[in-house]
Amino acid sequence: MGMNEQDGAQSFLKSFLEEFVNPLGHDDPLPLAPLSRVVTLEEVKGESLDLGLRLLSASFLYLPHGRLPVHDRPIVLPTSFRWEFISFTELMKDDLSPFYCPKDPDQQQGAEAEVVLLQSEPVQRLFINKLREVAIALQKQPVNPTPHSSCSRLCSVHAIRNTRRKMEDRHVILPEFNQLFGLQDGVEREYYAVFDGHGGVDAATYSSTHLHRMRSGSTGVAVLLANDWLTVSWLGDSQAMLVRKGEPVILMDPHKPDREDEKKRIEDLGGCIAFMGCWRVNGTYAVSRAIGDFDQKPYVSNAADCSSIQLSGDEDYILLACDGFFDVLQPADVPPLVLEALRDAGGSGQDVAQSLVAQAKAAGSSDNITVLLVFLREPRDLLLSDTAAL
Numbered sequence: 001m002g003m004n005e006q007d008g009a010q011s012f013l014k015s016f017l018e019e020f021v022n023p024l025g026h027d028d029p030l031p032l033a034p035l036s037r038v039v040t041l042e043e044v045k046g047e048s049l050d051l052g053l054r055l056l057s058a059s060f061l062y063l064p065h066g067r068l069p070v071h072d073r074p075i076v077l078p079t080s081f082r083w084e085f086i087s088f089t090e091l092m093k094d095d096l097s098p099f100y101c102p103k104d105p106d107q108q109q110g111a112e113a114e115v116v117l118l119q120s121e122p123v124q125r126l127f128i129n130k131l132r133e134v135a136i137a138l139q140k141q142p143v144n145p146t147p148h149s150s151c152s153r154l155c156s157v158h159a160i161r162n163t164r165r166k167m168e169d170r171h172v173i174l175p176e177f178n179q180l181f182g183l184q185d186g187v188e189r190e191y192y193a194v195f196d197g198h199g200g201v202d203a204a205t206y207s208s209t210h211l212h213r214m215r216s217g218s219t220g221v222a223v224l225l226a227n228d229w230l231t232v233s234w235l236g237d238s239q240a241m242l243v244r245k246g247e248p249v250i251l252m253d254p255h256k257p258d259r260e261d262e263k264k265r266i267e268d269l270g271g272c273i274a275f276m277g278c279w280r281v282n283g284t285y286a287v288s289r290a291i292g293d294f295d296q297k298p299y300v301s302n303a304a305d306c307s308s309i310q311l312s313g314d315e316d317y318i319l320l321a322c323d324g325f326f327d328v329l330q331p332a333d334v335p336p337l338v339l340e341a342l343r344d345a346g347g348s349g350q351d352v353a354q355s356l357v358a359q360a361k362a363a364g365s366s367d368n369i370t371v372l373l374v375f376l377r378e379p380r381d382l383l384l385s386d387t388a389a390l
Contacts, residue, residue, distance in 0.1 A: 009142065012080070013135045016056070023129045030128070031055060034120040038101055041116055045088060048127045049180060052084040055128070081179030083138065087130040089182070091123075099123050153190070154379065158353035159370040162324065162361060168218075169322055169370040170195045177224075193222035194370050195291075196238050196322035217285070217292040217300070221252070221320055223374075230318070233306040236287040237323045241331045242309070243316040243338070246386065248331040251307055254323075255289035257281050262288040271299035316382055318374045324367030325360045338373070342383050349379030 024030075032054050039047050057080075101117040153175060161167040174180060177189035196219045219236025232240045232251045242249040255262060258279040266273060266281060266288060274283040281288055281299050289301045319334055329337075334356070341355035342348075353371040360369050 010139065013139050016135050017132065017139070020128070020132045023132060024125045026122070026125075028125070030121060030124055034124045036120050038117045039120050039123070041096075041118065044092075044096075044118065044123060047120060048088050048091060048124065049084055051124050052087065052127065052131060053080075055131075056080040056084065081176040083131065083134055085180055085182045087127065087134045090130045090134065091127050094126065096123065096126075099126075154349050154375040155192075156349055156351065156353040156373040156375070157371065158351075158357045160357055160361070160368070162369055163366040164368050167368055168196065169324075169368045170218075171320075171370055171372050172222075173372070187226050190225040190374075191222065192225075192318070192320055192372055192374055193220060194238050194320045194322055194372055195220040196236070196324070196368065196370070217290040217296075219255075219287055219290050219323070223318055223320060228311045228313075229308055230311055231306065231308040233304050235289045235291055235302065235304045237326070238321065239323075239326050239331075240318060240320045241334065242318055243335050244312075245314055246316065246335050246339075246382075248334060249309070249315075250331065251309065252305065254326075255287055255301075255305070257286070257288045259288065265301070266299050269298055311376070315376045317376055319356075320372040320374075321356075322368065322370045324365050324369035325356070325371055327367070328360050328363040328365045329356075339382065339386050342379050347380035347383050349373070349375050352379070 030051075032051055034047055034051055036043070036047060096118060099118045099122045101119055155173055155175070157171060157173065159167070159169055159171065172191065172193040172195075174191040177191045178184070178187075183189065219234075219238045221232065221234040221238040221240045223240050224231045224233075230242065230251075234240070234252050235255065237254040237256055239254055240251055242251055253259065256279065257263060257266065257273040263273055271282050273279050273281055276283055278286050280286050281296060285296055285300055287300065289303065289305075291302060316335075317338070337356055337359055338352055341352045344355070345351055353373050356371045356373070357369045360371075
């Protein structure tokens with residue numbers, strides 16, 4: 001039997017406060033490492049919300065009386081996102097100047113000199129204490145439940161390092177986007193993304209938190225669902241696809257050096273593409289656009305492409321994956337593989353992504369592989385529709 005939202009939220013808060021009985025002191029270690037050692041003021045929000053999501057995800061999966069059943073987890077999600085937003089708002093009311101990094105006396109004058117850097121650890125320690133304060137307040141005076149139809153959508157995600165030395169992929173799942181950012185305009189939003197790093201994990205990690213910069217690079221694909229509109233934005237060869245009535249719907253054209261328009265853009269800038277196992281920009285990168293990769297700018301562009309499509313209500317699911325998947329499998333391969341995985345699991349969609357990753361590995365992929373599947377219909381209904389069509 002599932003909990004109602006109020007009971008689930010209170011159990012969630014109780015679990016968190018049992019773990020954090022007292023505020024964190026100046027020398028207390030953080031329960032999770034922040035993604036960055038130093039941050040700008042603009043980056044504090046992304047860093048804080050990311051750490052909060054990781055911390056609260058770990059907390060709500062293990063409540064005092066055991067693991068929270070899958071069907072009860074959506075009860076907790078709106079509470080955690082709303083809780084994070086309130087806590088971050090309280091954090092930004094505080095004076096953060098004690099956490100400023102000392103200014104470099106050799107820093108050049110100009111616009112860059114105005115950038116303020118903060119030490120990430122003490123900022124995140126304060127944020128966790130704000131989470132604790134807000135949890136105590138919510139226990140004493142619970143907020144009214146908020147409608148959250150979107151977060152009940154089933155997501156299946158799986159990622160493996162495969163034969164690579166490091167895991168450089170990252171993914172983001174934000175089914176309650178509005179709750180996390182305090183939006184109240186009546187538009188239901190969900191956000192999903194996959195980032196595939198290269199030359200180091202820094203860019204993929206940073207992109208999954210902020211979306212910007214650095215020497216290492218990352219391809220990325222992000223999907224925003226806003227009511228009945230689906231918008232996809234991408235850089236590089238990570239891809240998103242839609243499946244409607246069992247048929248793939250192409251949403252995008254990945255950025256590869258041998259694409260005619262990309263080849264012309266690179267050559268017009270004075271660069272070249274060369275075949276070295278595959279087509280590469282200046283003989284180096286196998287993608288023509290990416291986040292980061294400053295040493296290859298402007299040839300490897302950081303300008304994203306974007307497309308939108310209105311959903312009609314008969315769509316099956318959205319799939320996002322990195323090139324470790326799409327280099328060995330085509331969009332047309334996906335629908336039958338998903339149906340096969342659903343049949344093997346008796347209609348459960350929870351492990352479909354794991355099955356797809358296994359198929360990509362068996363097909364010869366040696367790269368990191370990440371697959372994220374967002375079901376727009378109940379998985380069992382997909383099986384019933386397939387059976388009826390036979």
